[in-house]
Amino acid sequence: MNSLWLTLAVPKGRLFEESLDFLMKIGLITERVEEGRKLVVDVGSLRLYLVKPFDVPVYVENGVADLGIVGLDVLLERPADVYRLYDLGFGFCRIAVAGRPEFFEDYKKSTHLKVATKYPNIAREFFSKKGIKTSLVVLNGSVELAPLLGLSECIVDLVQTGRTLKENNLIVYEEIGTSTAQLICNRVSYRTKRESILKLVRTLLEVC
Ligand SMILES: Nc1ncnc2c1ncn2[C@@H]1O[C@H](COP(=O)(O)OP(=O)(O)OP(=O)(O)O)[C@@H](O)[C@H]1O
Numbered sequence: 001m002n003s004l005w006l007t008l009a010v011p012k013g014r015l016f017e018e019s020l021d022f023l024m025k026i027g028l029i030t031e032r033v034e035e036g037r038k039l040v041v042d043v044g045s046l047r048l049y050l051v052k053p054f055d056v057p058v059y060v061e062n063g064v065a066d067l068g069i070v071g072l073d074v075l076l077e078r079p080a081d082v083y084r085l086y087d088l089g090f091g092f093c094r095i096a097v098a099g100r101p102e103f104f105e106d107y108k109k110s111t112h113l114k115v116a117t118k119y120p121n122i123a124r125e126f127f128s129k130k131g132i133k134t135s136l137v138v139l140n141g142s143v144e145l146a147p148l149l150g151l152s153e154c155i156v157d158l159v160q161t162g163r164t165l166k167e168n169n170l171i172v173y174e175e176i177g178t179s180t181a182q183l184i185c186n187r188v189s190y191r192t193k194r195e196s197i198l199k200l201v202r203t204l205l206e207v208c
């Protein structure tokens with residue numbers, strides 16, 4: 001492995017293709033990589049680790065990967081001791097509170113809410129700043145089902161096109177924030193592989 005070799009944790013799933021587009025655009029890779037069963041892929045001067053989105057900061061924080069690509073939503077939910085090098089711009093979505101239209105007036109008056117979410121820390125912090133107590137129901141997906149079935153009064157989830165909310169007759173109550181993909185870096189790698197990383201950042205600033 002030469003000194004130019006960098007390791008990068010890439011999120012599988014929704015952000016995968018755009019992450020590769022980005023790597024191609026800045027010339028770090030010249031051929032596409034398939035999202036298959038192979039989890040370590042050497043391409044160009046990079047070693048890619050294909051991991052779950054929520055695991056990207058874990059690999060970077062622990063120094064197993066020098067760099068990572070991850071949604072801001074993940075970093076807000078699980079803060080990691082890493083450098084945030086660059087906002088890559090893709091993977092835009094909103095983090096929002098949503099629920100049934102009929103409950104909206106009660107929502108605005110509530111001092112205690114039952115909230116279903118995949119983002120318990122974001123939800124807790126948001127409502128606690130507003131002085132609202134929460135009972136959290138942590139789910140792993142299809143969160144929109146919770147208010148429909150009475151499991152919660154509202155949800156905190158990602159909204160991109162708004163289609164999932166619409167198809168389930170839910171509305172956005174409030175926006176908490178937005179999220180885009182971020183390039184993150186291990187703190188030690190930033191020093192020990194400074195030359196390669198700064199070269200990458202310079203290219204990125206020229207091209208993006
Ligand atoms: N509409 C959206 N819904 C979910 N994630 C989105 C959306 N738009 C952009 N993203 C970004 O994509 C990331 C999630 O990707 P993906 O949906 O593949 O993973 P996941 O749902 O966390 O994983 P898995 O489905 O494997 O449990 C989010 O962290 C966010 O940054």
Ligand SMILES: O=P(O)(O)OC[C@H]1O[C@H](OP(=O)(O)OP(=O)(O)O)[C@H](O)[C@@H]1O
Nearest residue numbers: 141142143157158159160161162163164
């Ligand atoms: O506004 P939209 O464009 O409809 O996107 C939002 C939906 O996409 C995500 O779910 P995902 O597809 O990742 O499935 P999941 O519910 O299993 O997490 C998110 O949790 C919303 O449910």
